[in-house]
């Protein structure tokens with residue numbers, strides 16, 4: 768590994784330009800990242816979300832998923848409900864996540880509690896997935912060991928034969944063990960990299976009940992970089 772010292776010439780983030788709600792601010796930055804990908808093409812997965820959990824013994828874990836939901840109830844993602852992350856969430860309820868866009872010198876951090884996404888929303892999302900992805904949701908018992916790739920492909924072939932591609936959104940049912948999690952946030956931090964490591968960190972901290980779209984539920988503070 769080569770240690771490089773790259774300065775971040777970002778524009779930063781000032782209190783005056785911050786949106787009145789965390790939802791509006793995060794939506795603005797996600798839209799910027801998507802536009803950047805459509806233009807310069809240097810943000811390949813603008814909604815890649817690093818998700819951290821802890822198991823019952825307090826041992827942390829982290830992995831990347833795709834943010835598939837974002838509204839006043841918080842960011843959400845889909846996954847296997849028997850996976851390591853889901854087991855850890857069931858054990859503790861605690862969750863943190865980050866969207867990171869290094870080429871834009873920006874990151875967002877969410878902290879809060881995981882809440883199961885309602886079945887109806889999961890079903891609506893599932894039918895929009897490509898057929899092969901829906902088959903893999905049946906074939907993979909995520910996070911559990913498998914002997915080899917041959918066994919994995921055999922499982923895929925088994926479910927592909929059971930639920931052939933009829934070109935219809937309901938040709939593959941949603942597996943019972945497949946679902947998603949939303950982050951009911953206590954804080955949302957916006958990080959903007961600036962020169963000489965003197966970055967901006969503005970944080971929406973929960974001040975009362977209400978969603979990410981409720982300006983009365985949040986107070987803003989600045990943290991040292």
Ligand SMILES: Cc1cc2nc3c(=O)[nH]c(=O)nc-3n(C[C@H](O)[C@H](O)[C@H](O)COP(=O)(O)O)c2cc1C
Nearest residue numbers: 812815830831832833845846847850851852853910
């Ligand atoms: C860019 C990217 C996107 C991913 N998206 C998802 C996703 O949306 N859902 C998911 O369960 N895993 C996704 N994965 C795989 C996870 O990183 C991880 O391997 C998997 O969820 C198992 O994690 P766990 O064993 O900690 O539960 C993605 C990986 C990458 C690199």
